[in-house]
Amino acid sequence: MRDSIACPRCDQGSVDQCRVLSTQSVIWVCDECEALWWSREDVGVSSFADLSVVLESMGVRVSWDQLKPLLN
Numbered sequence: 252m253r254d255s256i257a258c259p260r261c262d263q264g265s266v267d268q269c270r271v272l273s274t275q276s277v278i279w280v281c282d283e284c285e286a287l288w289w290s291r292e293d294v295g296v297s298s299f300a301d302l303s304v305v306l307e308s309m310g311v312r313v314s315w316d317q318l319k320p321l322l323n
């Protein structure tokens with residue numbers, strides 16, 4: 252069963268757990284607006300980061316290819 256959450260930021264996408272392939276970091280990211288959270292408990296309106304900003308800060312190329320969805 253997939254463990255996804257309706258995105259509280261854009262109300263359109265779903266927030267899914269993903270692994271960043273090159274760093275093995277586990278993140279939660281919206282498939283529509285690319286809001287990013289570090290844990291499920293953090294997913295909320297005000298506490299999001301931006302996927303591209305976080306990947307750049309890790310030195311990771313900004314692409315969905317870099318993310319592996321973790322399906323539960």
Ligand SMILES: [Zn+2]
Pocket residue numbers: 258259260261262263264265281282283284285286
């Ligand atoms: Zn969203």
